[in-house]
Structure formats: structure tokens, C-alpha cells
Amino acid sequence: MRFGLLGRAALVGVAATLVLTACGGGSSEGTNAAKDGPEDTSITVGTLPIPDIAPLHIAMQKGWFKEEGLEVKAETIQGSAVGLNKLAAGGLDFMLGNYMSVLKAQAQGTGKFKYVADSFQAAPDTFNLMVGKDSKIRTLADLKGKKVALNTKGNVGDLAVASTLRQAGLSNTDISIQEIPFPNMGAALAAGTIDAAWCGEPYISEMQTKLGAHKLADTMTGPTADFPVAGWSVSESYATKNPKTVAAFQRAMAKAQQLAASDRTAVEAVLPTYTQIQSDVAKIITLGTFPTSLSAQRIQRVADLMVELKFLDKKIDVSNMIIPPPPAK
Structure with missing residues (x-):
């Protein structure tokens, strides 16, 4: 649900051209x-x-x-x-x-x-909770009271995070959800305006390679596998x-x-x-x-x-x- 479906970067429009082949008028x-x-x-x-x-x-x-x-x-x-x-x-x-x-x-x-x-x-690892390189957050329980980015509330990310937090006895009411477009999450994580980000590819790879961010949790396991x-x-x-x-x-x-x-x-x-x-x-x-x-x-x-x-x-x-x-x- 990034499916989703999931506010992301701009789409390059592609259109197919319809070709109609007729065999003789009125046949x-x-x-x-x-x-x-x-x-x-x-x-x-x-x-x-x-x-x-x-x-x-x-x-x-x-x-x-x-x-x-x-x-x-x-x-x-x-x-x-x-x-x-x-x-x-x-x-x-x-x-x-x-x-x-x-x-x-x-x-x-x-x-x-x-x-x-x-x-x-x-x-596995298609949708993860990511934290910064020097983050002191080590477990899901550490997210209590922290700011967590979702691209939008009420979508599959909201559900996946809630399911994952339940493993630590928490719910989405225990965190402060910040709505941030996927392309902007890396910058917010680096600036410290959020403590964790829920995202999929290619943003997981970008955060890892450019920011040294690492996975806190795979949100598609257990009930969401x-x-x-x-x-x-x-x-x-x-x-x-x-x-x-x-x-x-x-x-x-x-x-x-x-x-x-x-x-x-x-x-x-x-x-x-x-x-x-x-x-x-x-x-x-x-x-x-x-x-x-x-x-x-x-x-x-x-x-x-x-x-x-x-x-x-x-x-x-x-x-x-x-x-x-x-x-x-």
C-alpha cells in the first residue's frame, strides 16, 4: 500500500497510442x-x-x-x-x-x-522504519514519544507501523506521526526534525548510501508478512x-x-x-x-x-x- 498508494515523486507520463484496424466499411x-x-x-x-x-x-x-x-x-x-x-x-x-x-x-x-x-x-525489507546514522533509537520501545514520518496518514504505512509497534506494546498514539513526502524524508532525518521514517524503495537504499541511515525494523513481518x-x-x-x-x-x-x-x-x-x-x-x-x-x-x-x-x-x-x-x- 505505498501500496498506498502513497504520495511520491512526479510521474513521467507515458501514453500508448490506440490503433484501430477496420476491415472494409460496413463489413x-x-x-x-x-x-x-x-x-x-x-x-x-x-x-x-x-x-x-x-x-x-x-x-x-x-x-x-x-x-x-x-x-x-x-x-x-x-x-x-x-x-x-x-x-x-x-x-x-x-x-x-x-x-x-x-x-x-x-x-x-x-x-x-x-x-x-x-x-x-x-x-522482507520492502517497507522499513529507518533511523539516522547516529540515532540513539535501538529498539521499537525507544520510539515512544518520538517523531515518525509517514508519507500520509490512513494508508498502508499507518497500518504497518501500528502492527509493528504492537510488538513493543505501543500503538500509533504513542508516537508523533509527521506527514512528509517520501523524497523529503531523508533530508528531514538528516536534519533531526524527525526521529524515524517509514518508507520503501528506492528511499531505503538512498538513506543507507547517502546518509548512513539504518533499519530499525522491517514493518512487513509477522501479521504483515x-x-x-x-x-x-x-x-x-x-x-x-x-x-x-x-x-x-x-x-x-x-x-x-x-x-x-x-x-x-x-x-x-x-x-x-x-x-x-x-x-x-x-x-x-x-x-x-x-x-x-x-x-x-x-x-x-x-x-x-x-x-x-x-x-x-x-x-x-x-x-x-x-x-x-x-x-x-
């Missing part, structure tokens, strides 16, 4: 192709310049959206909260969001949302009106998720094209995993932990929010 083949194609052929997707979203850019570069009759415009969003408001209002058609933010927005009545594709799952972070969502109304568009998006993303999951070099190659991660850094950063299926059971873990840690008042049945992927053509 039955052309008519059937139009009838069977997506209802909405030009879609706007809310995105962030983070590793989680690499499969989208792989699909765009490979032309897999084009094969499905879709033209994709990638639009930078400030974070999941802003993006979900826009998704509910129709300003976005699809959005990558961290699961916690989507579930919270659904519970609060921001809109009704559906999950259409998984994107990113945590792995292999935790679902981010996935693709649509509004329920959009899905109802555009089922063929949703299915086309799902098929293109399924190919990309499979490639990202099986070939790290494909992810390394695409990261520098839409993030500020350089090629040499892309080869060494710690990456999470790219799930190849959309599992209600897996995402239910997020909702259940949110209830357990008081981020939700009552349980949400995630299975009601899932649109099963269609079979491959």
Missing part, C-alpha cells in the same frame, strides 16, 4: 469487432512513480492494451485519498491504490469501489457501465503481472522510464512481488487487520468488492 467482421470491443476505448488511470506500478508500464510498452482496443493515459495522483475522490467522481477510470485506503474510503462512504487486478505484495499492498480499482458504476472495458484492462494487466512476476529484468528495465530510479539502482533495490491472481482471501487480511487495529469499526467482506478476471483470449 460484418468490422461490425462484430466494434460490438465485441470495449465500451470505453480511451481510459485514464491514476498512477504513481513507484515500483508497485511497473506492470502497467510493461503492458503499455508491450502494446498489450492496444491489442485489447484500449488507449491508456497515465495521470499522476497525489495519493490514494485524492485519487479515490476523483475515481468516485468519474475523473479517473482506473486507479492504483493501496488496499487500506480503498477499504477505508468504501467504509466511509466516499464511493463504492471494485477491485479488478492485484499489483504489488510486500516482501507477504502483505497485499496495492491493486487496481474502479468505481462500481464504471464497472457496471463498462464491463468489456474492465475485462480488456484485466487481460492486459494479467500478461504484465505474469511477466513482472517471472522476470525481474523486465521490471528493472521499465523502472527508469517512469520513475527517478536509475538503471544501476533498479538492479539492486529490494522489490516486493507481483501477484498473478486477484484473491479476495489475500486482500481480506488487510480488512481484518484494520478492524483488529481499530482503523475500521466493522468487518468488510472483500469478496463483494472483487470483479473476477476474465479468461485469456
